[in-house]
Structure formats: C-alpha cells, structure tokens
Amino acid sequence: QKEVEQNSGPLSVPEGAIASLNCTYSDRGSQSFFWYRQYSGKSPELIMSIYSNGDKEDGRFTAQLNKASQYVSLLIRDSQPSDSATYLCAVLRGGTSYGKLTFGQGTILTVHP
Amino acid sequence: SAVISQKPSRDICQRGTSLTIQCQVDSQVTMMFWYRQQPGQSLTLIATANQGSEATYESGFVIDKFPISRPNLTFSTLTVSNMSPEDSSIYLCSDRTGANEQFFGPGTRLTVL
Numbered sequence: 387q388k389e390v391e392q393n394s395g396p397l398s399v400p401e402g403a404i405a406s407l408n409c410t411y412s413d414r415g416s417q418s419f420f421w422y423r424q425y426s427g428k429s430p431e432l433i434m435s436i437y438s439n440g441d442k443e444d445g446r447f448t449a450q451l452n453k454a455s456q457y458v459s460l461l462i463r464d465s466q467p468s469d470s471a472t473y474l475c476a477v478l479r480g481g482t483s484y485g486k487l488t489f490g491q492g493t494i495l496t497v498h499p
Numbered sequence: 500s501a502v503i504s505q506k507p508s509r510d511i512c513q514r515g516t517s518l519t520i521q522c523q524v525d526s527q528v529t530m531m532f533w534y535r536q537q538p539g540q541s542l543t544l545i546a547t548a549n550q551g552s553e554a555t556y557e558s559g560f561v562i563d564k565f566p567i568s569r570p571n572l573t574f575s576t577l578t579v580s581n582m583s584p585e586d587s588s589i590y591l592c593s594d595r596t597g598a599n600e601q602f603f604g605p606g607t608r609l610t611v612l
C-alpha cells in the first residue's frame with residue numbers, strides 16, 4: 387500500500403463546476419495534511435493545510451479531513467481554467483514536527499471553458 | 500512564509516561531473532529539505548538538513564552521491580556527484596514553518612547528457 391495515494395486522473399471538469407480531489411494515507415498517526423498546486427514547469431505551491439477532522443474553507447477551496455477513514459479531500463468550487471494544474475496531496479508522517487512530508491502522485495486537473 | 504531562492508535555475512551537465520545547487524532562505528529556519536522530482540513524477544525526499552548536524556538521508560540516497568551542507572540557518576547546498584542521465588530531474592529545496600507548513604523554492608532543472 388502506498389503511503390499517500392491519489393487518483394492520478396486526469397480529471398476534467400467544465401468551467402464553473404466543482405472539482406473534487408481525493409487522497410488516502412496509510413499512517414494512522416499522521417497529524418498534518420496539505421494540498422499543493424503545481425503548474426507545469428513550476429514548483430509546488432501550498433494552497434491548503436488541515437489538521438483537524440472536518441472541513442476547512444478558504445475562498446473557493448475546501449479541504450475535508452476524516453482521520454478515522456484516513457481520507458483527505460479538496461473541493462474547488464466555481465472551477466476556472468486557471469485552476470488547471472496538478473494537485474498534490476501531502477501528509478506529514480510521524481505525528482511530530484520532525485516527521486517526513488510524503489507526497490501522493492498527484493491528480494491532473496483540467497478545467498475546460 | 501520565507502522566500503526561498505535557488506541557484507542555478509537550470510543547468511545542462513556532462514556525465515561524470517558534479518553540480519552544486521544553492522538554496523537561500525530570507526529568514527532563519529531550523530529545518531531544510533531537499534527533494535527530487537523526476538519527469539512526470541511526484542516529489543521524493545532526498546534528505547533533511549538541519550543546521551549543526553549531519554544531513555539525514557532517505558532510503559535510496561547516500562551522502563557520497565548527494566553531499567549536503569548546512570553552514571547556517573539561511574543557507575544549504577546539495578551536490579549531485581558523478582552525474583548520469585538518470586540524475587536528470589528537478590531538485591527542490593524546502594523549509595518548514597512552526598505550523599508544519601512546507602514551502603518550496605523555484606527548483607533547479609538539471610539535464611545530464
């Protein structure tokens with residue numbers, strides 16, 4: 387089982403729709419979870435952090451965490467063509483600030499006009 | 500978050516040579532990390548570099564191949580030694596904040612011929 391697993395996609399949604407990105411992780415002791423956006427040829431950009439069960443909203447983005455199910459998701463509302471990128475789920479393993487940040491394979495999102 | 504810069508941004512090198520990549524952060528940080536992103540792949544942690552101690556390498560990465568220096572709290576270098584075409588990748592440095600959030604530099608795109 388991979389430490390952090392994402393659907394590689396590609397995921398294609400029409401402009402204005404909700405894009406739903408999913409991620410599961412294997413280390414039950416993980417405490418910190420992140421979503422990064424990576425445009426082609428650029429480095430990853432942190433867009434969401436979540437630490438507690440439930441939802442966290444920031445503008446058009448909502449991160450959802452369910453530790454019991456070891457599942458974290460990212461919803462993008464009112465998707466725009468500029469949201470087209472690879473989205474990386476990352477999990478800080480080990481339960482401490484000195485743990486290892488492990489990335490999923492990434493989901494390629496395409497938002498078409 | 501701190502601003503992270505890397506030099507060089509890209510390079511083309513000959514097989515058997517070495518390249519040193521520099522990472523500069525505009526504020527003091529305890530933990531710095533070096534990642535590799537091979538073409539079409541996600542990020543893989545090479546090593547953790549904390550000031551005042553030896554770098555800690557992940558499985559599959561060794562100090563002879565990827566020596567790392569961390570002379571102070573704002574600077575680190577990664578050397579890719581005795582390069583082969585398989586070392587062609589993007590190399591990224593990263594720091595971690597007190598909230599466990601990690602931010603990445605712009606990356607160094609390395610091509611080995």
